[in-house]
Amino acid sequence: MTVTRGQPSRRMTAHETPLKHGRRPTQSPVATAAKIFLACIVVLAVSSTSVAAIAVWQTVGRIKPGIQLAQLPGSTAAAIPSVGAIDGEVNLLLVGTDTRTNQGTGFTDSANQNASSGVGNNDVTMLLHVSADHTNATVISIPRDLMVPVPECPDPSGKGTVDATDLAMFNTTLSRGGLSCTVLTVEKMTGLSIPYAAVISFDGVIAMSNAVGGVSVCLATPVTDAYTGLDLAAGEQTLVGDEALAFVRSRHGVGDGSDLGRISNQQVFLSSLMRKITSAGVLANPISLYSLANAALSNMQFSTTLTDPTALVSIALALKNVSLSSLVFVQYPAVTDPDDVNRVIPDATAAKLLNTALQQNKPITLTGKTGIAAEADPSAAATATPAATGTPTPTPTETGAATPTPTPTSTSVSLPTNVSGQTAAEQTCTVGNN
Numbered sequence: 001m002t003v004t005r006g007q008p009s010r011r012m013t014a015h016e017t018p019l020k021h022g023r024r025p026t027q028s029p030v031a032t033a034a035k036i037f038l039a040c041i042v043v044l045a046v047s048s049t050s051v052a053a054i055a056v057w058q059t060v061g062r063i064k065p066g067i068q069l070a071q072l073p074g075s076t077a078a079a080i081p082s083v084g085a086i087d088g089e090v091n092l093l094l095v096g097t098d099t100r101t102n103q104g105t106g107f108t109d110s111a112n113q114n115a116s117s118g119v120g121n122n123d124v125t126m127l128l129h130v131s132a133d134h135t136n137a138t139v140i141s142i143p144r145d146l147m148v149p150v151p152e153c154p155d156p157s158g159k160g161t162v163d164a165t166d167l168a169m170f171n172t173t174l175s176r177g178g179l180s181c182t183v184l185t186v187e188k189m190t191g192l193s194i195p196y197a198a199v200i201s202f203d204g205v206i207a208m209s210n211a212v213g214g215v216s217v218c219l220a221t222p223v224t225d226a227y228t229g230l231d232l233a234a235g236e237q238t239l240v241g242d243e244a245l246a247f248v249r250s251r252h253g254v255g256d257g258s259d260l261g262r263i264s265n266q267q268v269f270l271s272s273l274m275r276k277i278t279s280a281g282v283l284a285n286p287i288s289l290y291s292l293a294n295a296a297l298s299n300m301q302f303s304t305t306l307t308d309p310t311a312l313v314s315i316a317l318a319l320k321n322v323s324l325s326s327l328v329f330v331q332y333p334a335v336t337d338p339d340d341v342n343r344v345i346p347d348a349t350a351a352k353l354l355n356t357a358l359q360q361n362k363p364i365t366l367t368g369k370t371g372i373a374a375e376a377d378p379s380a381a382a383t384a385t386p387a388a389t390g391t392p393t394p395t396p397t398e399t400g401a402a403t404p405t406p407t408p409t410s411t412s413v414s415l416p417t418n419v420s421g422q423t424a425a426e427q428t429c430t431v432g433n434n
Contacts, residue, residue: 085317089132089361092196092306092315095174095182096124122174122182124266129192129358134318136326136363139270140354141263142186143334144171145343151184153177169343174199179303189332189346190355196315197303207295209244211288215273217247218377218429225253234432239269255373257433260331260344264371265430267329267422274324274424323425328364330354330421331371350416357413368417373431380427 127140152164156178173182183194209215216238223232228246230253239247248266255261277292306312333350337343357364370376422428 084314085134085320086311086314090128090130090196090315090318091192091194092128092198093183093186093194094126094128095122095179095197095199121171123171125170125182125186127186127190127192127194130315130318130322131361131363133361134321137319137322137328138358138364139327139329140190140332140358141266141329142170142189142332143263143344144169144259146170146332146334147337147340147343147345148185148189150176150181151188153181153184156180189351191359192355195303196305196311198306199301200299206241206245207299208292209240211291211295212273212276213288214238214240215244215269215276217269217272218379218427219432220375220429221432223247223250223253223430223432225250227252244269252433254430254433255371258372260334260371261373261433263331264420265373267371268374268428268430270329271324271422271424271426271428274327275427278324325423325425326363327424328366328421329424330364330366330415330419333415333419347416347418350419353413354415354419363412365412365414366419366421366423367414368419368421370422370426370428371420373433374422374428375431377427377429 121144123144125142125144127142128137129140130137146169147167148170150165150168150173153162153173154177155162162177162181168176170185173185177184179197179199183197186192187194216236218236219232219234222234223230225231225246228249230243230246230250232247248269250265251257251259251262254265333347333354334344335347337345354364
């Protein structure tokens with residue numbers, strides 16, 4: 001993927017919000033308050049929320065045949081709903097906005113409101129791709145500081161369009177032209193058609209971590225972050241509520257203090273979250289399932305294509321047979337921008353390889369390491385294959401046993417070693433920036 005440059009491409013439009021790069025230490029502490037939470041909701045919001053919806057369908061399905069009632073003249077019985085797995089591939093984009101508007105008393109001060117208000121910026125963006133045969137899924141984290149072309153977008157006001165630009169920072173697309181603009185930009189980047197999308201609010205992380213009774217994460221070193229108030233000792237930590245939010249928000253406290261480090265830290269959280277919600281303890285607990293559904297649905301704004309509850313159920317049914325080892329979290333391939341060390345641009349070769357694999361619904365194999373802020377959990381070394389091998393690890397079942405490790409087929413696409421990520425089955429630890 002090539003990026004054309006020219007003086008006009010650097011000009012911000014009236015619809016863009018100039019932002020500092022994630023690694024600049026001069027950034028105001030309040031500017032970190034919202035660049036966050038989508039990562040810890042993305043798969044949960046799609047699969048687990050839908051799993052809860054499936055639980056409803058399954059519960060209803062257990063009702064014994066009813067007693068026929070006499071019908072009033074002219075009345076007809078309501079149609080009985082049915083739902084199945086969605087046909088073909090699924091592409092769903094979830095966006096985390098950094099807006100402080102309507103986010104509670106903690107964000108009403110002038111500093112927060114000046115940092116971001118209204119629609120906000122898409123500082124965390126993830127694309128969920130489920131293969132057409134429903135055997136594998138990929139969650140792609142797109143760096144906020146990625147410099148990309150932005151196509152012409154419908155004006156959110158409904159009046160006209162927002163002009164295209166040949167180069168802009170990716171996280172300005174939401175404030176530039178709303179959710180549609182972010183979707184159109186990712187479609188241009190990946191070559192995929194994305195019919196489903198949603199925006200997530202702050203409170204989602206807190207609500208969902210509470211719903212599952214906390215998420216246990218491994219810390220290879222202590223994690224402290226004065227910007228988010230995080231102060232965690234090394235070892236196993238169970239995160240819930242505000243602390244879970246602070247953890248997935250943390251940038252200064254993990255890795256090298258950059259947004260790329262935060263992405264890998266979020267993948268540590270997500271993989272642990274997915275292992276927990278696919279365990280019998282959560283799936284067999286109706287209260288947990290319904291709590292998850294309520295937490296997600298009450299903190300998300302859906303595209304019209306997802307407002308029908310059966311859409312979420314159909315997507316979940318497409319995901320239900322994807323094992324943890326076949327669910328891959330990957331950072332969209334990027335390298336340092338030669339024009340600005342505080343920005344990144346797509347790695348043309350690796351991005352093309354990833355995009356083609358997604359377009360052709362082929363599974364991907366990671367050959368590189370975990371991200372900047374993650375490393376393999378040494379306590380799991382006896383049962384887990386290191387990420388660098390690219391071999392999926394066995395997936396625990398609901399009974400605690402491990403399913404056989406799938407053998408990569410000839411159609412699997414191996415990504416270059418400079419592309420970071422992990423499977424949901426791999427147990428990893430966060431590395432603090434201390």
